[in-house]
Amino acid sequence: MSMSQRVFITGLGIITSIGKNADENLQSLVTGKYGFGSLEVLETVHRDSLSACEIKLEDRALSEQAGVPLHEGFTRTSLLGLISLQEAIQSAGLSPAEVRTSGLISATTTGGIREYETHYYELMDPKLRGDFVRFTDTATSGEHCERMADHVGIKKYLGTISTACSSSANSLMHGAQLIKNNKLDRVICGGTEALSKFTLNGFNALMILDKQHCRPFDSTRSGLNLGEGAAFLVLESEAEVNRKKRTPIAELKGYGNANDAFHQTASSPDGAGAFSAMQLALSSAQLQPEDIDYVNAHGTATENNDLSEGLGMKRLFGPDIPYFSSTKPYTGHTLAAAGSIEAVYCLMAIKHAVIWPNLNYKNMMPELGIQPVTTLRQEMKLKYVLSNSFGFGGNTSSLLLASV
């Protein structure tokens, strides 16, 4: 079978705590505006103690932006996904017929658990009736994907990936594979994640949340900040791009997926999984480490991730580590959505020839001796960029994006 079909990115959409569309996200990245602050929308006892990167829009406003009625049972995860999915479709200029014949690969860790936890006691009493029944199935990951697909009219291929914090990087990989295998001409891939009491308390119980603004790759880092958001990218086959004679945004040139096989929730101390994912991405694109111009690191600012990822990068790149930064201080860790959100940031970096700064970095980690980009670097011609996403369960993924 011919695997030579190239895969291009022709559209994107994004919503995060630093902007409700691509333009707003770009402006915030350029001006150094971040989303970290007190929780105002999520109802939790931790409002005064745990800050996060929250989208300061109530579900009512999100429903309006998504163009769906408020009481139809769309979860916040579905709404965020739908907003960015529709922006991606628009940005690629897809016709309704093209949307119908697209695939949709989404990613989430907990789907609509936010609504499920809100209505838990009602849902558990089978005798009760009310609006809450619309959230009957929202404890599943796949529910949101069906809701989004049904709303925009996608039927051809659906999939939901849930590999913790590497989920949406894997949804882009699966989409690219479907195109390379001639199963689809076009597939929209990404991920979406809303903040919930469930995840906030889960990460709090794991004691990896920093109450202060997170500091990736800094020796004083002490944990991650949670965030919420969604991003979707339209992938199209080379044949489809040629047929339409449109200039794509970039090429999804390679990808790697591996497992650290070290610990259920921690990364290996030597960064074996990180190294392996990046190396696989390079080899699938037939590139060498020195070809890489920038790495958008997973960089969660947990003690464990940044050390493991940093060692993985050092092992792969040797003494000449390319420019790298983590954009987590802007958006927080958006879990399953992080991979697609950061892929969008890489595409913006390529397009505008900039490298996003790793905010809050001051002190070098002595174990690493490497330094991320700390100020906005301009006029940086970027040809090949890596975007890393790692997660619980040892899942490590890396995407290789190329300018066109």
Add this chain to the structure above:
Amino acid sequence: MEEKATYFINGVGIITPQKTFDREVFLSEISQYDKNILTCIAPDFKAYINPIQMRRLSRMLRIGLSAATICLRNSKITMPDGIITATGYGFLDETAKFLKELLEQGEKQLTPTYFMQGTSNALAGLVALTIKCMGYNNTYASKGVGFENALTDTMMQLNENASLNFLIGAYDEAAEIQYNASIRASHFKTEFINNLSLFDTNTKGSIQGEGSAFFMLSGKSSASTLCIMSDMDVVYKPDGRELQDALDNFLATNSLDAEHIDVIINGVSGDVEHDAVTNTLIRSRFENTAQTRFKHLCGEYTTATSFALWLGTSILSRQQVPDIVKVQHWNQPDKLRTILIVNQYMSKSFTFILLKEFVETQ
């Protein structure tokens, strides 16, 4: 014209509400349930999991890891090239435990164990960790099509490199909170029935099932090859016409007529409305073909296609059809070479899988 790739099922391990973990029996000892909830008949986990590791694992992680281990042993593969799991509802019992504690304790003094074991990729990660497999690792959580996504992914990996061995598995658990929340929406029957009379009912809803099944797939046959998986297709929310076209296209793509199919595995779930759709579809092309059903044995769950795949694989490798799966007026086929699985989940997604007998050539 590209030659169609062939995928070999080189091993299986499965734990379900029947005694399927034991290769010595093939649905000859049948378990009955009368509360509409079917739960796994588990083996002695100590045979598959070391005791130190076992203490920390939830029930479903034990079941999943044991099924994976049985599959690895049966296929004589110690290190697969990739691990893919699939689920619809994930580890909902562990998710519920964390959720309940969170609500009852007002978000205070929580321990992370249930949270960690509630993530959908916990099993794929656990299997990788246990056998130190650093290869490809993925988890699909797509309601009724998760296992189908995993099969699609695997088939694409094997198209690129036929010599790879992929361990792919499914799991879903009969979680109490899913039952409580969903019975209102007629996902499950409101009257209690005996599972073996599932297909004698005339009401909405099915019975809640669960299970975990792992398969070793490769583009190459091995000494342990059980059967060939030729093709798979899925349709999502088709109307009547689209559903018929999907089946016809599937048959045409594989150059098949009705007489080429020896046995149909029908994924009816005992829900009067959903079953009518699937039965009509099957009758439209397979008036006289021998039919089997299985959801009275395992219940309905989002990855029940994995039970059907095990059943088809076992029928072909053993050249035997257990009486308990035969539909009334069974016409004994003169050979057992080709099986078509037609599964459905809530009439929302439909799956076609084509299996063929593996005949060793010199």
